[in-house]
Amino acid sequence: MGNEGTAREKKRRGTFTSLSFSASLPGDVRGALAESICAVKYSSDPLADFRESILEVIRDGGVKDWEEMEELVYCYVVLNSSDVRCFIADAFLSRRLRRRDPHVSSSVLRADESFRHRQRSMKKNIEKLFFTCTRWQVEETIDLINCPYHYFCDSAYRGDYPPTVDLLVLLFAVSSFFSATAFTLREFSLRRSRTEPCIGSFKRRHLLPSGPIALPLVVLIFANGQRINTIFPLSRFGPALLQLVYFSALAFRNRAETDIKYGVLEASTVSGILHASLRLDSIILPYYTGLEALTESYFSGVCTSCVCRRDALAAGGSSAAYRGWSKTTVLIATALCSRMACRIVGEQKPALLIRLTLEGVSWLLIAKDSFGLMLVVVPQGSLPTTVVYAGLCALILLNFLRMGFNLSVSVAEKHHKKEIIV
Known part of the structure; x- marks a missing residue:
C-alpha cells in the first residue's frame, strides 16, 4: 500500500x-x-x-x-x-x-x-x-575560511521525566516560596525572641528552603534537573529556586540551643548551597551552550547537529545570563561561615563588623542577580517566567523593608532605654 x-x-x-x-x-x-x-x-x-x-x-x-x-x-x-x-x-x-x-x-x-x-x-x-547536548565535539575541517570550527553533538541527556515529576517540583517550589514569604512577614512582629519560631510541632528551619529537609531535596532536584523539562523546565526556573535558597539562608538564622548543633546546621547549609550551585550549572550551561550553537552558527549539512562556527564554542556560551557557581555563592558561603565563627568565639566588634559587611554585600549581590534575571526574562514575553522572577524580586524588596523596619525599631528601643536611664 x-x-x-x-x-x-x-x-x-x-x-x-x-x-x-x-x-x-x-x-x-x-x-x-x-x-x-x-x-x-x-x-x-x-x-x-x-x-x-x-x-x-x-x-x-x-x-x-x-x-x-x-x-x-x-x-x-x-x-x-x-x-x-x-x-x-x-x-x-x-x-x-x-x-x-x-x-x-x-x-x-x-x-x-x-x-x-x-x-x-x-x-x-x-x-x-x-x-540537551552535554558534550560538543570539534572536528578537523579543510575549509579554514568559511568553517574554521566544525562541531557536532557527541552526547545528550536521556528523555524527559513525565509531567507528574515537573508538577511535584512546581508544588515544592511554590510551597517553599510561600513559606519564606510567611516567615518574612512574621519577622515584622515587634516582639522578637531568641527562640526559634514554630508552627505546631515543626520548627521554622524545617519549613524553610534552606532548612535540613528542603535543601537536600533542592540538591536532588538539580541533580536530575536535565530531565525536568516539561511543565517546570529547570533551565529557565532553576536560577529562581537557587536564589530562593540563598534568600532563606541569609534572611533566617538558625537558633539552635547548643553551639555544636548550630555549627552542624550551618555547615550542612553551606555544603548544600555549594552542591546546589554546581548541580544547577550542569543544567543551565548545556542550555546556553546549545543556544549559542543554534543561533550563532550555521548548519554544515553533514549531520543534524553539525554546525560551522567562526569562533570556538565555550561552555555556557557568551549569552549565559546566570551561573550557579559565582561570586554570590562564594560570598554567601563565607557569610554563613562568619556567623558560625561569631557564634563560637563571640560577637566582638571586629568579628561583628566582618559578619555584617559580608552579609550586606551578599544581599546586594542577590538583589543584583535577581533583578538582572528579571530584566532578561521580561523581554521574552513568557508570562509564567515573568511571574516567577517578579515574585522573587518582590520577596527581596519585602525583606529589605523588613530589615529597615527592625533596624528602626532597634534604634528606637535603645533611645528609649537611654531616656529612662537619664
Missing part, C-alpha cells in the same frame, strides 16, 4: 511537468535563487527564510519541472535532510495545485498545514537536541 501511494504521488507530480526547469526559470531568477539560499546559510532560523525564498521563486518564476527543481534546491540546501525535501515538495505541490485548479482550496490548505506542522516538529526536535 505504501509503495502504491508513493507511485501515485509521483505520477500526480509528473502530470504537472511540461517544460524543463531551465527553460521555465529565467536566468536572473535562477541567480536570485542561488543568492537567497547562500544568504540563509548564516541565518539563525534557516528553514523559515529558506521556505520563503523557495515560495517566492516558485511564484515569480513559474517553475513547472519538479525533478530539476528538487535537484537544484538540493545542491544549495543548508540542511541535508529528507524532512527538508518533503517540506519543499509540499510547498511546490501546493503552489502548483493552487495555480492549476482554484477549486481545490481545501487540499491546498491541508498540504500547507502538513508542511507547517512538519516544519514546527523538525524545528522543535533540533532545538531539543541542541539544548
